[in-house]
Amino acid sequence: MTQKTPAQLRADAEAALTAPGQKRIKLLAQLDEADAELKPLIRAARKMELPIRRITELTGVAPNTVRAWTTD
Secondary structure (H helix, E strand, O other): OOOOOHHHHHHHHHHHHHHHHHHHHHHHHHHHHHHHHHHHHHHHHHHOOOOHHHHHHHHOOOHHHHHHHHHO
């Protein structure tokens, strides 16, 4: 059995990261799109005095994020 060189080990590590890394990049892009869609809706909901707690229950957006989005 031959040992792998450090370069081969690095290449293996890089190959192992590629697919999950690409998946994460795509998911983050989708999250950014969802956030862009939610932000004005959350602002409108707060103007209608919908409680932050209820907004977080419906959207999964953290309370601090709701507060930040409505004070921009």
